[in-house]
Amino acid sequence: xxxxxxxxxxxxIFLSRQGLSAHPGRxxxxxxxxxxxxxxxxxxxxxxxxxxxxxxxxVFSRNQTFDREDLRKLIEEDRRLFEHWTHDAxxxxxxxxxxxxxxxxxxxxxxxQRWAKWQGEGFDSAFEETMARIRDRGELLARExxxxxxxxxxxxxxxxxxxxxxxxxxxxKLAISRxxxxxxxxxxxxxxxxxHAREPEVSHEAFVDWACRAALTRLGFATHGEIAAFFxxxxxxxxxxxxALHRDELEPVDIAPIDGGKPxxxxxxxxxxxxxxxxxxxxxxxxxxxxxxxxxxxxDRAERLFGFRYxxxxxxxxxxxxxxxxxxxxxxGDRLIGRIDMKADRxxxxxxxxxxxxxxxxxxxxxxxxxxxxELARIARFAGVEKVVLAEDWLAP
Numbered sequence: 001x002x003x004x005x006x007x008x009x010x011x012x013i014f015l016s017r018q019g020l021s022a023h024p025g026r027x028x029x030x031x032x033x034x035x036x037x038x039x040x041x042x043x044x045x046x047x048x049x050x051x052x053x054x055x056x057x058x059v060f061s062r063n064q065t066f067d068r069e070d071l072r073k074l075i076e077e078d079r080r081l082f083e084h085w086t087h088d089a090x091x092x093x094x095x096x097x098x099x100x101x102x103x104x105x106x107x108x109x110x111x112x113q114r115w116a117k118w119q120g121e122g123f124d125s126a127f128e129e130t131m132a133r134i135r136d137r138g139e140l141l142a143r144e145x146x147x148x149x150x151x152x153x154x155x156x157x158x159x160x161x162x163x164x165x166x167x168x169x170x171x172x173k174l175a176i177s178r179x180x181x182x183x184x185x186x187x188x189x190x191x192x193x194x195x196h197a198r199e200p201e202v203s204h205e206a207f208v209d210w211a212c213r214a215a216l217t218r219l220g221f222a223t224h225g226e227i228a229a230f231f232x233x234x235x236x237x238x239x240x241x242x243x244a245l246h247r248d249e250l251e252p253v254d255i256a257p258i259d260g261g262k263p264x265x266x267x268x269x270x271x272x273x274x275x276x277x278x279x280x281x282x283x284x285x286x287x288x289x290x291x292x293x294x295x296x297x298x299x300d301r302a303e304r305l306f307g308f309r310y311x312x313x314x315x316x317x318x319x320x321x322x323x324x325x326x327x328x329x330x331x332x333g334d335r336l337i338g339r340i341d342m343k344a345d346r347x348x349x350x351x352x353x354x355x356x357x358x359x360x361x362x363x364x365x366x367x368x369x370x371x372x373x374x375e376l377a378r379i380a381r382f383a384g385v386e387k388v389v390l391a392e393d394w395l396a397p
Contacts, residue, residue, distance in 0.1 A: 002252040004263060005221065005274045010255050011305050011334045012279035013220040013272070018295050019062045020331065021280040024287065028063045030070040034080050034093065036062060041218045041231065042090035044292040045083065047182060048314070050326045051344045051351070051383050055091055057290040060382055061331075076178040079194050083176040083184075084169075087232045087297070097197040102207045103233055104172030111167060130164040131173070139177045139187035140165070208234050212242040221253050221268040226298060243267055258307040282334050286371040288379055289329045296329060308336035308359065324355060332371070337362045342376075344383040351380040351388045357396045364395070 005013070015021050019040055028036070036059065037043055046054035059066050074081045075091065082094050085103070092100075134140050145161035165186050168174040175192035177185045190198065202210070215230035216222055222230070228239040243250060251270045254263035273279070289295065291312050296302045303309050310329055313321040324341035331337070341354040353376065358364060376388045 002254045002265065003268075003272075003274055004254045005256065005268075005272075006276060007256040007258045007305065008334070009274050009276040009279065010221070011258075012276050012281065014305060015282050015295070015334055016279050017218050017220045020287075020295065021282045022062070023283050024060075024062060024064045024285065026063065026065065028066045030067075030074060030078075033059070033063075033066050033070050034074055036066075037081060037091060038093045038095075039218070040294055041214065042086050042092050042294070044086075044294070044297075045089045045091060046292050048326060049182075051328075051342060051379065053182070054290045054292040056382075057288075058293055060379075061287050061289050061293065064378060064382070079192065082193060085232075087229065088292075094193060094197045097193055098200045098202050099207050099210050099233065101172060101201070102204065104170070108171040111170060127164040127167065130161055131168060134174065134186060134188060139185050139191075141180060141183055141185055143183065208238050208242055212239050215239075216267070216269065221255060221266045221272065223264075223266050226266075226301065229298065255304075257304040264304060282331075284333050284371075286330060286332045286337075286368065286375050288340065288375060289331055291326060291328060293329070295331075302336070306336045310336075310339070323357060330372070332368070337368075344380075344385050346383075346385060349386040351376060351383060351385050353388060353390045353394050355391070355396055356394055 012021070019036055040058075043055045043058050048054070051057065052060070056068060056071070059071070071081075075083070080094050081091050082097060083089065083091055084100055085107075086092070130140075130145060133145070142162045142165050145165075165174065165184075169176065169184075169186060172189060174186045175189040177187040177192050179185060211231055211233040212227050215227045219226060219230060224239040224243050225236045227243070228234050228236045234242075249269060250267045251272075253266050253268045253272070253274075255266050256263050291310075296310055299310060308329065311322075313323060313327070314325060318325075323339060326343075327339045327341050329336055329339050336359070338356065338358040340356045343352050343354070344350075345352055356372075362368075373388070380386070380388050
């Protein structure tokens with residue numbers, strides 16, 4: 001019989017595994033920042049900076065003392081973090097790199113098949129020119145190649161420079177050395193990834209075992225589909241087979257949704273406590289999450305556990321948006337209680353609050369409003385602006 005995990009326990013387990021149960025004001029040095037990202041598994045990178053970059057806000061939601069310079073040094077100097085792909089571009093601990101080598105092989109096969117249909121057979125015949133340039137002259141931005149070579153016409157007309165850089169990055173031959181004004185700077189992988197992470201080889205079985213084990217550890221409980229989707233390294237069938245092979249370590253669990261509906265069958269490592277008191281209650285401080293926060297990565301899971309339906313509406317026509325262009329979820333304790341539309345205007349030095357929506361049943365008590373304003377002030381400082389400015393109609397009815 002499956003062990004029933006109440007909704008409260010499930011939320012506390014997931015919040016704890018996602019680094020949101022510790023107090024965000026605790027001191028965090030560079031080693032601690034590396035450990036935080038390791039424990040999360042990845043931190044997504046996104047180009048939109050409505051307030052700050054997504055990866056910075058993801059960390060800030062968990063620890064508001066972290067230093068951006070520490071994050072830069074971990075990536076660009078210490079080489080303890082690297083940038084690559086999970087379900088999207090992400091920052092990862094470099095000790096994960098040996099497992100990503102399996103992804104490189106799989107990605108090269110799929111990209112060659114897909115891009116051959118797109119550009120024709122031999123689409124990569126001119127790629128060596130780009131690789132030779134990096135090998136001989138060092139790191140490179142895509143715009144530098146385009147700016148010089150587009151003038152001569154020919155194959156540069158369809159930007160094979162960018163295609164080559166992305167192809168070699170996705171297949172592990174190039175790595176992201178750093179970012180310049182948030183644009184990727186590429187270099188040879190052997191000049192970016194340390195030998196201790198680059199050279200080890202792991203078997204296919206060890207790769208699948210690590211990918212599934214690491215995902216389930218960070219999720220707390222999951223279906224085989226959720227295990228596969230966490231890093232997007234293995235297929236659902238591989239995750240299903242892994243679960244079947246490790247029944248001695250795993251146990252079936254039923255996860256109660258917040259709406260009181262039918263529990264969802266999942267798996268957890270044996271010994272996972274179903275007692276909510278065995279899991280830390282998250283701090284009562286109100287926190288603003290990034291739209292790309294890993295807590296919300298699986299939208300359906302977040303809706304089942306928290307009753308919070310969230311979609312990013314960037315590509316939705318304005319007239320059809322339910323909320324706004326880039327709306328931030330609000331976390332208070334172990335509940336997602338609302339969402340806010342805001343933007344940092346560095347020209348005027350203001351964090352402009354456009355609109356606030358509370359979830360159904362959430363009261364805008366004076367205490368809650370005080371917590372929200374305190375958090376907005378902290379975010380304003382982090383974003384490098386001096387004041388919080390509220391629109392006249394910022395409180396949605």
